[in-house]
Amino acid sequence: MQEILIHASKDHIEKVEIFKQLPEHILMKVVAHLRSEIFLPGDVIVSAGTPGNCMFFIYHGTVAVFTPQGREICHLEDGAHFGELALVFNETRVANVVAVTPCELFVSRRSDFLEAIAPFPDIKEHLISIATERLYQTQQETTE
Template identity: 30%
Template structure:
């Protein structure tokens, strides 16, 4: 199921400006959100206001399924990283997609499995107190999905938010990992090599 098929079914596109909150912890799920354009981050916020990024969703992807599937409140914030267009699919329509679209169902299983793998990997890494190990693991994970020679499209701040490290630690860590030949950088950018 792609975005155009959802539009063709009469579902409306809603535009959100950068830094809009789509949903927050404790809210009851009503929709699964499909991204037409833009980008959304899922974050947990500490008592001190520090964000920990649990995931970043881009055009063509969807988010909000787990809470809707099990009818439990959301546990994190979802916030737009830039101006974003979303299609909100209600529970009835979403379950209809699962039942009637085998390709969509298989894609949903793969998507949820990928997210579960990521969360398991991050839990293991957070238990490891070595910052360089944590950083290398997340970089290798992110590099897996891009092509040879392509830049990793996350900022140092996003790497810090994903690993629970300070941005200064990430900057030092990236330099150290590149110096050891464990990652490749070109003009300060991490590159798949």
């Protein structure tokens, strides 16, 4: 089962900006720690204002992203991801994410991610700069 998960999730992970700079062996460590979770329509996956400690890859399904005030920002589908800032920052979530259809998501925890990149401080520093820019953009989108 783990080999199937690794194969299925590796393509998704390689599309994420903060993972593009990771050497293959680190990327494989991240992939090896992913776990699959199922959500049904209407299930709240992420709530704004709650602590973020993981990111999600949509293997199958559709989710809706809302501002804390309830304004819909977008829908995300197969192959998309969200919550990547939680891998780098210990911040609260800035948006609500709700399953629109049955969804299978791969989840990556911050602790696993930080463990995988710990031996590479230069890579970690680069990822923090990318994530800082993304955090600023996300905050602008959710406060408009």
